[in-house]
Amino acid sequence: MSRFRRTSRRSAVLASLSCVLALLVAGCTGGSPAPESTGRQESSEHTPSPESEGLPDVVPRPSQLVDTGGDVRVSGKVSLVVDPAVVPATRDLAVRVLRAAGAEEVVVRDPGRRVEDSTLRVRLGSRWAPAMMKAYQNTELEFPSEDEEALAPESYALSIRRGQNPEIVLGGVDPAGTYYAVQTLRQLATPGRVAGVAVLDEPEMSTRGVIEGFYGSPWTHAERMDQIAFYGAVKLNSYVYAPKNDPYHRDRWRDPYPAERLRRLRDLQEEAAENHVKLTFALSPGKSICFSDPADWNALTDKLDSLYDIGVRSFSIPFDDIDYTEWNCSSDRAEYGAPSAAAAGEAQARLLNRLRREFLARHHGTMPLQTVPTEYSDTEDSPYKSALRERLDPEIELMWTGPGVIPESITVDDAASAERVWGRKTILWDNYPVNDYDATEGRLMLGPYAERQPGLGEVLEGLVINPMNQAAASKVVEISAADFAWNSSEFDEQRAWRAAAEYLAGDRFRGDEQRLTPDSETVDALMVFFDLNHAAVLPDGEPWLRPAPELRRRLDEFRKAWSGDAANRKRAVAELRGYAQSIADAPERIRKGTPEDFVADVRPWLRATDLWGDALLATLDGLSARASGDSEAASENFRRAGELADRAGSVRTEPGETRPQGPVRLADGVLDAFIRQAPDMR
CATH class of the missing domain: 1.20.58.460 (Hyaluronidase post-catalytic domain-like)
Incomplete structure (x- = not known):
């Protein structure tokens, strides 16, 4: 989350967003802003809800969304100007979106070259490209001080303006932001046109995703590949691989993955990278590890090395659902004393700290280590929590399931209490809509993402939800959770719930050759x-x-x-x-x-x-x-x-x-x- 909070700059953004994006167009194209059409809505000190003002619905809900004076038609030849820094997958997605919206031909070109007879110009690049940066600085936006970041990573802006020279401009602060700008454009497209709006958007939570952490039949490889592509479309940026019934994840954690399984994990990593999703590989040794045995240390690091070699850069060592009242070897008793919750916390902290220091720090490009503590719910202090709070390296990320294993509600105060007891902001592992425990027998969890208090993004490091055994059906709640994690402050559970029905009825997050508008009768059903x-x-x-x-x-x-x-x-x-x-x-x-x-x-x-x-x-x-x-x-x-x-x-x-x-x-x-x-x- 950016240190320069969205609340501190909201009035400035709202007051000048229209100007910013008009100048952004000029900066991108090197010319004057396109003439404004009549009836353009003026910005104000308060953002009207899209529903109340007839603006298009975008999921997740953007930080700011304003009208620019009418839709832009898409037909004939469209010129797509792409900055060199834009990755091919994002460029190709933009081409598919424009074709689905009605372009008969999309001509991709580098900046500086002209395409004759184009009906629409589209510019795709970084907001920090020189021309865009100049336009941005010439606005009345209230920038933070020099030692603060202006916008969070993954933020983006876009402008869709009609006029004598209709134009679409999309830019992100980083490759993920540029990709998300195109994903938002896809939702703004209907057959033959795109909505005339401007967007300035940033996420509330830095980690937003799904943890495949349930018991029972794991997802298939095809389901995981589909899920990861879907996460990118709804701006979820994290997938944690932790299926309890994968023997190489838990019971046989020491054993190397067979070649075919490792190949599939490499496929997942490549799919994740293309969709700007962080794949975190979780290895769960707690049921049998001997903390003081050099052979187990070598088995652990060798296993992680094999995943690093196929491209994985994010790792988790969870200690959930284990018995920590007994040691697995006599040498641990000699090293840590009689088994106890406090001794278990010390042993886990020492192992995790060593992994961060001796494995992650020596492997280029790795991300912060994650863990799930054995006492993963509630906010009551204990000898175990105290041991981790005092000994665990502050750079290690910790997951927490809320005030209960299956919490009926989670409040801002709950998360603030968790931060105090763990000595760090936590990533919320939300056990909804998971359906792997006895009380869920025969149930699908197809309700909205509910009873989670808006504003949690201010006190959490992130959110991952534990889904159902049914991968495709889990998308109903995943869409809602994506909306909440991106912008919890303005979350509307009923709106997000209906968005899931619209996705299933129209597949509008996929775009390309499929229909851009959902079938209303299917939505109702x-x-x-x-x-x-x-x-x-x-x-x-x-x-x-x-x-x-x-x-x-x-x-x-x-x-x-x-x-x-x-x-x-x-x-x-x-x-x-x-x-x-x-x-x-x-x-x-x-x-x-x-x-x-x-x-x-x-x-x-x-x-x-x-x-x-x-x-x-x-x-x-x-x-x-x-x-x-x-x-x-x-x-x-x-x-x-x-x-x-x-x-x-x-x-x-x-x-x-x-x-x-x-x-x-x-x-x-x-x-x-x-x-x-x-x-x-x-």
């Missing part, structure tokens, strides 16, 4: 399905996200109306029937309108939704018959609803795909309860 799977539970089974809130609201309204007269009852049945039909229709719409990997992940839940939707319709038929005085028809429909509900309850998760396996749970305690109680509603 997904929101119905998400609501049925709006659930998150504590280890004891108590929900911390209320199940199916929208369906619950509609059923509560129905019950109130049913207590009225006959006219109210008929109207209530008719109103609820529309939503019941939406439930029944949602699975087929989702099967046809969303990516195959998502459909494969949620197939059992779609099958259950088919049956539950039909059961709810049959229940309403029964209530309608009862309201009309036809008791025989009512009984028959209630019987049919019960049979459908029984069949829905017998649908099970796919063997080997989910841990723990069991019957599919969906709108648990809401839909099943209503269908069970309906025959008694008189």
